[in-house]
Amino acid sequence: MRRCDLPVKVVLGTQWGDEGKGKLTDQMASSSDFVVRYQGGHNAGHTVVVGDESFALSLIPSGILSERARCVIGNGVVVEPGVLIKEMSSLEARGVDTSRVLISGAAHLIMPYHLELDRMTERYLGKNALGTTKRGIGPAYADKANRIGLRVQDLLDPKIFREKLDVALREKNAVLSKVYNRLPLSGKEISDLYLDEYAPKIREHIADTVNILQTAIAENKEILLEGAQATFLDLDHGTYPFVTSSSPTAGGASTGSGIGPRQIDTIVGIAKAYLTRVGAGPFPTELKDEIGDRLIEVGAEYGTVTGRRRRAGWFDAVLVRHAVKINSASEIAITKLDVLDGFESIKVCVGYKYEGEILDSVPYHQSVFHQVEPIYEELEGWMTPISSSRSLASLPKLARQYVEFLQAQLGVRISTIGVGPARDQLVSLP
Numbered sequence: 001m002r003r004c005d006l007p008v009k010v011v012l013g014t015q016w017g018d019e020g021k022g023k024l025t026d027q028m029a030s031s032s033d034f035v036v037r038y039q040g041g042h043n044a045g046h047t048v049v050v051g052d053e054s055f056a057l058s059l060i061p062s063g064i065l066s067e068r069a070r071c072v073i074g075n076g077v078v079v080e081p082g083v084l085i086k087e088m089s090s091l092e093a094r095g096v097d098t099s100r101v102l103i104s105g106a107a108h109l110i111m112p113y114h115l116e117l118d119r120m121t122e123r124y125l126g127k128n129a130l131g132t133t134k135r136g137i138g139p140a141y142a143d144k145a146n147r148i149g150l151r152v153q154d155l156l157d158p159k160i161f162r163e164k165l166d167v168a169l170r171e172k173n174a175v176l177s178k179v180y181n182r183l184p185l186s187g188k189e190i191s192d193l194y195l196d197e198y199a200p201k202i203r204e205h206i207a208d209t210v211n212i213l214q215t216a217i218a219e220n221k222e223i224l225l226e227g228a229q230a231t232f233l234d235l236d237h238g239t240y241p242f243v244t245s246s247s248p249t250a251g252g253a254s255t256g257s258g259i260g261p262r263q264i265d266t267i268v269g270i271a272k273a274y275l276t277r278v279g280a281g282p283f284p285t286e287l288k289d290e291i292g293d294r295l296i297e298v299g300a301e302y303g304t305v306t307g308r309r310r311r312a313g314w315f316d317a318v319l320v321r322h323a324v325k326i327n328s329a330s331e332i333a334i335t336k337l338d339v340l341d342g343f344e345s346i347k348v349c350v351g352y353k354y355e356g357e358i359l360d361s362v363p364y365h366q367s368v369f370h371q372v373e374p375i376y377e378e379l380e381g382w383m384t385p386i387s388s389s390r391s392l393a394s395l396p397k398l399a400r401q402y403v404e405f406l407q408a409q410l411g412v413r414i415s416t417i418g419v420g421p422a423r424d425q426l427v428s429l430p
């Protein structure tokens with residue numbers, strides 16, 4: 001089958017999130033007919049900078065700022081309708097047309113008790129808390145798996161909605177009041193909010209997105225699937241339990257959109273030129289010194305959603321190599337290379353040491369992963385601003401060498417380099 005017969009691409013994170021998926025999605029959206037979010041919810045914060053305006057998107061696909069693309073919230077997403085409505089109206093207020101947003105009827109709803117349960121679980125975990133975004137993501141996906149979730153399509157059928165809410169609330173209120181000593185929630189208040197206030201505002205956007213996307217594929221339309229979170233936050237492949245509750249990896253792109261694996265052509269893995277993580281969990285290359293502080297300050301590493309200070313460290317090639325494999329990434333985009341402009345020397349983790357042994361891949365056992373020590377290669381920094389570079393040739397030789405070194409470590413082509421937050425601050429590689 002010729003390549004052009006499969007115009008479906010995926011953009012996904014290869015680290016612990018915030019790699020710059022929003023910016024790259026926006027850039028690729030200019031040539032896409034559809035941009036589809038396939039998992040996660042408003043735990044995501046995807047930044048798109050257009051001119052001197054910055055947009056932080058949480059539920060709406062980052063293609064919304066490109067006029068061409070229709071934006072689909074896929075079946076794998078969990079939707080808090082109040083947040084979605086606010087996001088749409090704030091975009092409208094900034095002159096962005098949101099009539100192009102489609103929401104899968106099969107996407108699950110985040111309900112008020114999910115938020116409450118996320119907060120309570122974190123509180124009861126105490127020092128073992130995961131550091132979730134407290135958006136109700138985990139409890140909503142748990143209900144989906146437990147088959148007591150409410151779906152976006154239920155907003156269209158008040159009788160079914162009330163029935164399902166009733167069933168779910170019986171259990172939720174027992175847990176909230178008897179386990180967590182909280183006040184029970186009122187079913188009437190929730191159904192008034194969801195059915196009378198939210199449903200009329202999103203009704204016209206609810207659609208059979210799987211069929212729409214499959215028809216688009218049959219018509220050879222260009223589709224871009226946008227991942228949220230990242231490979232090492234994946235429920236199966238991440239550093240469990242310090243993960244999110246969905247599947248940001250490439251397999252999730254299929255299940256979360258209804259596009260089969262063989263219908264996908266290109267998988268672009270995004271990796272920051274260094275590494276960050278927000279929330280708890282192991283992080284072998286974390287720098288708790290002034291170099292880490294510098295990465296955070298220069299890279300403006302504060303959460304888009306929660307404002308939390310991120311943790312920072314050197315690029316971990318062992319992790320990204322693993323991500324390349326399990327996502328079958330066809331290319332890698334390296335973002336935020338400009339953040340390293342002022343570093344005299346830059347380290348890259350190429351392997352781990354554990355009890356005198358050398359590991360060149362991610363150990364499956366978390367107790368081992370928590371204790372590995374990074375083995376670094378040290379490279380000379382370029383010490384020149386690169387934010388105005390637009391071609392490989394115009395990058396300093398040492399910056400090119402850094403990228404070539406990463407490419408050799410990852411064993412896959414680096415196709416794009418980010419040199420700043422703006423839309424055009426990209427270098428495309430041949």
Ligand code: GDP
Pocket residue numbers: 013017018019020021022023044045046047048049299300304335336337338339417418419420421425
């Ligand atoms: P996402 O969650 O993967 O979409 O990433 P976030 O938007 O949470 O975080 C990435 C941050 O880096 C945002 O503030 C972007 O504007 C910014 N950014 C993206 N690419 C680049 C780049 O190449 N250089 C710099 N300096 N900033 C970038």
Ligand code: IMO
Pocket residue numbers: 013016017018019043044045046130131132133134135136137138227228229230233242243244245278279280304
């Ligand atoms: P984007 O799409 C970075 C992290 C949280 C926490 C863990 C579980 O912007 O890259 P959750 O609320 O999902 O149950 O929290 O996952 N996390 C993210 N970290 N970027 C994100 O999204 C994240 N979404 C969730 O900090 O450690």
Ligand code: MG
Pocket residue numbers: 017018019044045046047304
């Ligand atoms: Mg983010």
